[in-house]
Amino acid sequence: MIGADHSGDTWYEATVSRYSARTFLRGQREAEVCVIGGGLAGLTTALELARSGVSVLLLEARRLAWGASGRNGGFVSNGFACSIDSVERRLGLDAARSLYGLSRLGTDYVRAEIAVTDPGIRMGDGWLGCLRYADPVGKQASVAKMASDYGQEVQYLDVAATRQRVATRRYFQSGLDPTAFHVHPLRYALMLAAKAEAAGAQLCEGSPALTVKRDGAGYSVRTPGGEARVRHVVYCVSSLDRRLHRPTGRAVLPVATYVAVTEPLTQDVIRTRSAVSDSRRAGNYFRLVDDCRLLWGGAITTRVSEPRQLAERMKADMVSVFPELGNPRIDFAWAGLMGYARHFMPLIGTDGEGQWWATAFGGHGMNTTAMAGVLLARAIASRDDEYRRFSAYGPRWAGGPFGRAAVQSGYWYMQLKDRLDERRSHASREQESSG
Structure with missing residues (x-):
């Protein structure tokens, strides 16, 4: 089950040495701020508060980063789960x-935190976004708009240049973002x-709020072993606990995705050390x-149980794009549970009475969790109000089970559109070659 503690079943867990488990909350403690949730948003918030001299206690129900924060694809790039075009149309x-x-x-x-402490965490530079259908005009227009309107550097690559980096007939034009890693x-x-x-934050594991x-x-936060009395509470629980803070809990939909990692490979089809994704809606x-392993992610579903034969399903997807890989052994396969709001933007805000939230990063959380943690720490420590730029994207009821059904239907519809786009592109190429 995705909701279970999968300690040790991911490639990430197999390649780190965790310190001994941190103590759980016992007895009564006092602090200025209690951060609930030990993922990336919670950890960044706690770090930045401690750096500002604010006393902070973080409560994690299981182990730090055991959820999506420690199980994701590892892409770090500008933007949000919601396209910036959609944001522009609305705001x-x-x-x-x-x-x-x-x-x-x-x-x-x-980038900066890694550079000053542990550069080895950074595993490669660049992000190659590939089209699954031919659209040179549309791709070039998109690249030009990002440069002119947002100052975002992206290099346009034609079909030949794209396939020099990823040798598959499934991909056509692409955009290379050199600022990503x-x-x-x-x-x-x-x-x-x-x-x-090190900055003075208290981190407690095995301490569910x-x-x-x-x-x-202020507030009293109770755990099975103790109580924290604090002035502020920051909820950073994503989709893993939707009961604790009802306004955000009812606004978040749990959405699963899957990741597999192969055995070490000798191959000549993936020729780039950049991260790669394709243009399908659930691509x-x-x-x-x-060790030249291939980390492969894909599929999006509102089903919260891990499917049977996940490794074989991920392998089939992998070789459908790169058949030259043959029959690679899958050494690791796992699921991760993301949190999405209906508008696909993160929920970052406050009730004005000492309760704050940073959640629903929607599968684009490596940069946005860092952003949210910095914004909320500044708001609490120095009353900075930059976080209010997200006020247009407040918590809205996601529809409960009806919302999950609507999201799943939406993904099926988008996948159908993907197949139709690819078939039209294929038919157009056939007509060109026959003419």
Whole structure:
């Protein structure tokens, strides 16, 4: 099950050395801030608060970064799960530029924290976004718009240049983002934890928050072993706990994706050390990692149980794009549970009474969790109000089981559109060659 503790079943867990488990909350403690959730958003918030001299206690129900924060694809790039075009249509160009700038702040934060502490966490540079159908005019227009409107450098690559990097007939034109990079996300999360503790934050594992109740001018947060009395509470639980803070819990939909890692390969079809993804709505994303293994991700579903024969399903997807890989052994396969809001933008905000939230990063969380942690820490420590730029994307009821059904139907519809786009592209090429 995705909701279970999968300690040790991912390639990431197999390639880190965790310190001994941190203590659980016992007895009564006091702090200025309690951060609930030990993923990337919570760890960044705790680190930045501690750096600002604010006393902070972080509660993690299981182990730090055991959820999506330590199980994701590891891509770090500007932007959000929601396309910037959609943001621009809703808010206008100026507001979209401001939000995109904040997403860049998150990317720069991850890059800088890694560079000064553990450069080995960074595993490669660049992100290649490939089209599954021919559209040179559309791709060039998109690249030009990102440069002119958002100052985002992207290199346009034609079919030949794309296939020099990823040798498959499934891909056509592409855009190479040289400002993106990819990382070992679990090592990064554990690095943040060590820095937060060094700065004075208290991190507790095995300490699920059971209740949060008003207590005078602050709040009482109870766990099975103790109680924290604090002035502020920051909820960073994504889709893993939707009962604790009802306004955000009912606004988040759990969505699963899957990742596999092969045995070490000798191959000549993936010729880039950049991260790669394709243009399908629920497309593939992949990269070469240590020992020339291929990390392959894909599929999106609202089903929260891990499918049977996951490794074989991921392998079939992999070789459908790169048949020259043959029959690679899958050494690791796992699921990860993401949190999405209906508008596909992160939920970052406050009720104005000491409760704050940073959640629903929607599968684009490496940069946006960093951004959210910085924004909320600044808001609490120095009353900075930059986080208010996300006020247009507040918590909205996601529809419960009806919302999950609608999302799943939407993904099936998008996958059908993907197949139709690819068939039309194939038919057009056939007509050109016969003419």
